[in-house]
Amino acid sequence: MWINQASSWAFGLSLITSVTSSPIQVRTTGPWMAIDSDFPDPGFVQADDGVWYAFGTNGNNRTVQVARSPDFKTWTLLDKEALPTLAGWETQIDHWAPDVVRRNDGKYVLYYSGEAKEMLRHHCVGTAVSEGTDPSGPYIPNPTPLSCRLDQGGSIDSSGFLDKDGTRYVVFKVDGNSIGNGGDCNNGIAPLKPTPILLQQVATDGFTPVGDAVQILDRDDSDGPLVEAPNLILHGDTYFLFYSTHCYTDPLYDIRWATAKSITGPYTKTGAQLVKSGDYNLVSPGGGTVCGCGDKMLFHGFCGDNRRCTYAADITIQGTQVSFV
Template structure:
């Protein structure tokens, strides 16, 4: 995500290793530079014709950025505003980490983080539905946010999931570090706030809550100040919850995963860093989104000092282990 308390930037960027100065071709061994522009928190969906569409946090003059690809390696940034109108609860700024799913009726549903007018610098998970069947939009926002939880710091980083029985869910982070006591990502000074990942079942429309959200993960000391950017897939009989740890400005920012045999958990962390600084010349890789098919991923990392580009990588899953190819 794009964290609002930017006082951590100076320290984080000072700590970044020399990877920022490495030529981009060093990143092609295990990942490909997909979008050489500011395109953080990438997610993606495949249209009915097989074309891939990626969506990114606000940047390049757009609230929600869109890119397309036919091969998942070469991506083109589109001059398209996916979210031209806003709901009444949100401000103009901070449209983070959009995630799009294709609904049974052919329309698309976008989940995103927006700043709440009720408590600026804190966020809710908003939902918007495509006007037609074009995955690039325009998306029309639903007036009621899916989750706010402003008393706990807000809700961010949503991602949709379709289970094997046809049930739909959304995972998201409770942004506890936004009300932390300062330090690393505003949550480095004790007592540290929880930053739980919640699972919310939704109706077939993709946005009407069914029951209450349940917690499936939270930070511990090995995660630094937070866990965030959840992404859930099912491979054979195992659920994989991908997530990032530490602050996005920190070289310790990474992509990890936890597994479970049940959608509701418990999800068990294995401590494996699927991506970390230094791998393939990357710096602070995170925000990973994995295809439901389990064989490809988009993620962001610092490609220049103030820019997080999007990268693509191929994966293999065997049992409960994920391997980068």
């Protein structure tokens, strides 16, 4: 996610106006409104007792927002700050795209993007560990970020993954468009900067890097100015990398996926859009996260008053094809 008002914003607003008069309800097919509040870039995790917890970009006077659901259908925004203290490297603003994973010891690891004091308006991937075994936190930040790559624009949109052999990874975006030449999401004017998705192996603690990160995807002309919001799952013997294309303020913002037989790739873009503007009356849907079980998704879309609400969906995977139930 890169905060910049694109030229397409006016068109996006007209779409929002057309749909907010009839907000999405829980439905038998397709996505439904899960959190009717500004709750962008949702990540989520299931606790041992089966309860689901979702985490959203800063908003509603919270650095990291938390919501709870007993059944994945109905969600409640909690009156709680998941990240009450910050690390020394980060400023007080721009805590984006949180994601949480459960460790083998029962504690949880929070991944998030924070603004770097070293280079304002650019970001690093931070990590934090839950104080206890409550998924809603509080989380205590580690003093050192997982990735910065400020010379390439920074690191954002991190998401954790546990492979079938027990190896842990984090995928994230190198935020090249933040040092672009202007235009759509600051990367619409040639020469366009790369916005690669990287895969970083981490230790069992969930945050200590093991070896160097490897690139598994990047933008091409079909993606507009960027690819972002990566999320990795394994279904059968196939790795599915979900991601968004175009600028989040653009009606072209969407959710797509690529597949691979090895975790390091090569990943093949399917070119298919799981969801796009106009589907189910949605506006600029993106920032999708799929659970490791492969059948549940949260994502955001504009829902009026410049808010990005969270929507939930059941999904099905057949071969390399993904669709809503």
